[in-house]
Amino acid sequence: MIPAPFAYERPTTVDEALQAIAAGGEDVKILAGGQSLIPVMRLRLAAPETVVDLTRVTELRGVREEGDVLVIGAMTTHHDVITDPLIAQHAPLIAEATETVADRQVRHRGTFGGALAHADPAGDLPAVALALDAEFVLAGPNGRRTVGASDFFVDYLTTALEEGELLVEIRVPKLTGSWGVRYEKFNRVAQAWSIVAVAAAVRRENGHIAEARIGLTNMGPTPLRARATEAALAGAAVTAEAIADAARSAAEGTSPSSDLNAQADYREHLAQVLTRRAVSAAAGL
């Protein structure tokens, strides 16, 4: 299909972008990689008055270190995330999950920030950001503010981004200590979104699990943490039984939807199986 007509702006700096957004009228959409926005516009689910294209805002691209924190520019493409040495070293879970996103073509265009701002419950990166306690830096007409991951994802396709605001960068605390990570994605064909997926990061200490962080993809309108399982794992032995026991509560507090790939009860079951697998792998079993 053909999108409805729209005005188009292509700023080169964040300030210009904010001005373009402010001046763009009622309904402004920010265009990052376009891999979600363009289809939505072509289906006419969205018909923005103005599209502000961030492709030329170079300051939004790339990954850098700030002490204990990794800073990922919102416009860093999936491909660049996968191949970035800093991410490989300090946040390998992000790279692992990003490798499961779509196909090569999409990964060369789609961006880390775009995927998070889109907040698709079936998207793979929100749960990872949540599991890693990432922080989101938002720029608006009145300056910048920082929002934690648990506050950023508000509802189905809805984030803490206010009108006129831009996601600038994502700050991810480096994992220090002996962490293992795993992203377990479940889908029917290779390039598809997750039916359910589980992001796990597990820190081992003295032969026990000291800390586990588990993010759930597509188990509700927003990404979720499997808090009950995390609690059960804290201090648990690194055994298949202990992990399986803990994983049984992975779906607690979730509210998955039913669709033609999975009804809610099956999603709950998958969350348990995938949590067991992800945690086992992350714990080095």
Place this chain on the structure above:
Amino acid sequence: MTVTEDAAAVAPAKEVGQPRRRKEDARLITGRTTWTDNMVLPGMLHLAVVRSPVAHARITAVDVSAAQQAPNVVAVFTGRDLAEEQGSIPCAWPVTPDMVNPGHPSIAVDQVNHVGEAVAIVVGRSKAAATDAVELVDVDYDLLPPVLDLEEAVADGSGLVHDQLASNTSYHFVFDAGDAGTGADTEQAFADAEVVVSRRFVQQRLIPAFMEPRSVVVQPQGENYTMWSATQVPHVLRVMAAMVTGIPEHKLRVIAPDVGGGFGGKLQVNPEEILCLLLARRLGKPVKWTETRSESLMAAHHGRGQVQFIDIASDRQGNVKGLRVRLLADMGAYLRLITPGVPALGAFMFPGIYKFPAYRFECDGVFTNKVPTDAYRGAGRPEATFAVERIMDELAVELGMDPLELRRKNWIQADEFPFTTVAGLEYDSGDYEQATREALELLGYDELRAEQKRRRESGDPVQLGIGFSTFTEMCGLAPSRVLGSLSYGAGGWESASIRMLPTGKVEVVTGSTPHGQGHETAWSQLVADQLGVPFEDVEVLHGDTAISPRGMDTYGSRSLVVGGTAVVKAAEKVVAKARKVAAHLLEASEDDLEFADGKFAVRGTPGATVGIQEIALAVFAAHNYPEDIEPSIDAEATFDPVNFSFPHGTHLCAMEVDTDTGMVKIRKYACVDDVGTIVNPLIVEGQIHGGLAQGIAQALYEEAVYDADGNLTTGSFVDYLVPTAADLPHFDTATTVHAAPGNPIGAKGVGEAGCIASTPAVVNAALDAVRHLGVSDILMPLTPERVWRAIRTGGDGGARATAGTNAYGGAQTESTAGVATPASELGGDR
């Protein structure tokens, strides 16, 4: 073997049998060619279709005023505007004399009967202008309850799709071997049987999902019209469109330029093709319509859609005694070109390769409020093959027999060909035992069976199963007389002509219009051998009724078998004509001439030769040729086969089932196909691969899902899952060759084999992996959820929720799915 090798050392290599790369591929793959949507004509207008978002309703008002006033909109038409002239989409296959056909308007006038049916057309100066105005057309619908389920549709008290009809049944078609004299009394066979196994199988609806969307351009020139269409059947389309619109046939030229796939989905006279003609005539301007992917999924015809009740009878030793088939076949809302014929064609294939003494087939064609069904790769034969190959496994389980042993006991032996089956078909040639033996070796059967045993014993969460499909199918559609006896509205012959150009180059005109199969390459190979000219010197022309006036086009694995044979026959005539000229030029008697490698030579007179390409120049100059002939060696031929051809093969699938999640994964796939003589092994391999992909897709991935309101929730590729190479295993393929006796090439047809054979092999494999867990059937597609449910609670995995996935925020709009009501919102939640 040695004999052929020696022969090859002396004679120049034959083209037939060479794995030539396809000469047409560079332009097709790069897109540097004429696809219909590439066409731009001066003054061309663009059409966008307003489609019904509801499955069943009366149209109470259509307000086009806002759309008419939109920028760059030229006109807007409703069904009412075109009611007088639109006629009905033709149905060429009245399978019974009393078949009920309610007629099929190209655009709805008073009532819509499926989501996606056209209700208005916007004509714009640009595609964007027309598309923008679609949303401005306001249609009021008075909703009627939709009829969606086949079994409910034929039950007493069901609502009607067409309330002017007495029921939702279009026809009742019966083939009874006892009555036909090809078998014993079926009821008696079942009454006497020691063992009877009965099953209900479901053939889900599939969407052909060709790569190039449908696209039509029509140019009016005075009283004449040229239509370009992404169609498989320009010849059939011309005849039918002339009859529907009243444009005289000789005033209508239809061109199928390069066409990007069809799989039967473009074997149609589409409503949009008729509408383009009507509007070009109204407006006196060229018009173009190209569909979106969602329109394609929603409004182009679907395939399959059957509920199959299968009974098999045998004795305790596993000798089959009878087969009984009752089908409910989903016609959708209307009858299109061969909608009713697809299941009827399948009627003859249910007995498969087995020697059933008794057979009865009954089929009800049933109307539902869904888009019509029609041909889809295999058309009737995949449905039949699935049923018989699945029921053979069920019988084996019942008898406690090895499924292969049961098959072996009942299949036709190599020395029994030609064999007349209980359905009255004469199978031509083959060796089922040999194909099976080779396939078992390719798969590494014994090792996998051993592994299966180990996994079972250790209670491995990943179980392994092996599935068989020992299949045959009928190709080379079709002997015209047979088609006549089945009440089909046309013949099954094919036409070809060969034009020898002055420079010795060769133009081959074929009536078998390709849409991606590689005809240009294969036909060139045939002609290179027949005429002894270089492969590169042959050009194949097709797809334009002005260039190739006679043809029956491409479907039913017919092109090489029927169309290729016409080419060979035309080439034989060229050689015969050239022989007279050669005799004249060489001053020899025709009887003394030998023709080999493109040259006529006088037997016993070394050096006295003339090449056929030189003769082409000689007759062009026409200075010196025999008095009693015309100065031309061009020729044409029409070939009408006397029988079908019957490819066969053995397909084996080894499947891993993760019992924790229900995920199935093909571990290994091996198949040995016998498609007769192979003209181009690369093309054969490609056709097998593509066919396997589609057959496996039916088993595991694809389904046109409708919700309780009749909305197509798989209205985009987010939800209609077409697998890619990344989702498919490596295929271990091989061939045996038993030449088809019915045509001089010896080819049987390969276009549908992989698609027909693979589906039951895959499902049988998955069931073999989990049968010990109490699972005896799982509905297709075998989604992980269904497999999980079947393992967990028994049963067949049950109905899926119908809601589309939430990716892209649902990826669903009125134009990809339809309008949800409270009835469908929950998506069929349990």
